């Protein structure tokens with residue numbers, strides 16, 4: 001029996017002109033909700049492509065690199081061995097810098113200025129150092145202070161982790177070697 005010969009009620013959808021194994025199918029219009037999901041996904045795909053290829057500033061590689069640095073710095077900070085390399089690595093970690101800056105603003109800014117520009121204490125951003133500018137030098141001054149000149153010893157107050165974070169924050173204002 002051919003499809004067009006199948007009995008049909010008036011007003012029914014047309015039947016497509018083929019029959020397989022005695023099965024014919026209605027030629028129905030795709031439902032609106034289905035068409036909507038199709039068009040929305042096409043629209044989304046174009047928008048996503050534009051964003052990922054043209055408007056996003058950092059590449060996948062840069063994001064991976066940032067995450068690796070973040071993890072490396074967190075591991076060094078957790079190990080508590082703050083040698084020069086570890087402190088420089090920490091100075092490139094966004095989360096450690098945020099912690100270091102918070103400590104700096106509450107503990108150091110009153111003497112060294114909110115922008116490290118100095119005041120009662122010395123300028124910490126200009127690259128001139130009275131007590132040496134290596135991470136170990138800065139760590140030592142912050143830990144032990146320069147009591148006769150009015151720089152308190154922060155090691156006992158802040159503990160090693162916070163001290164290292166604040167030193168990393170100061171280092172982030174200087175070019176790494």
Ligand code: HEC
Pocket residue numbers: 104107108109110111112120121122123124128129130131132138141142146149150151152154166167
């Ligand atoms: C009460 C004021 C005061 C506070 C608070 C203070 N400092 Fe100082 N800091 C000084 C003074 C004064 C000096 C200069 C010492 C000298 O002349 O030898 C100094 C020196 C330094 C130096 C050495 C700079 C150089 O050129 O070698 C560093 C590093 C430093 N401070 C870091 C910090 C950090 C980090 C904090 C917060 C945890 C802090 N200071 C809080 C007063 C302060």
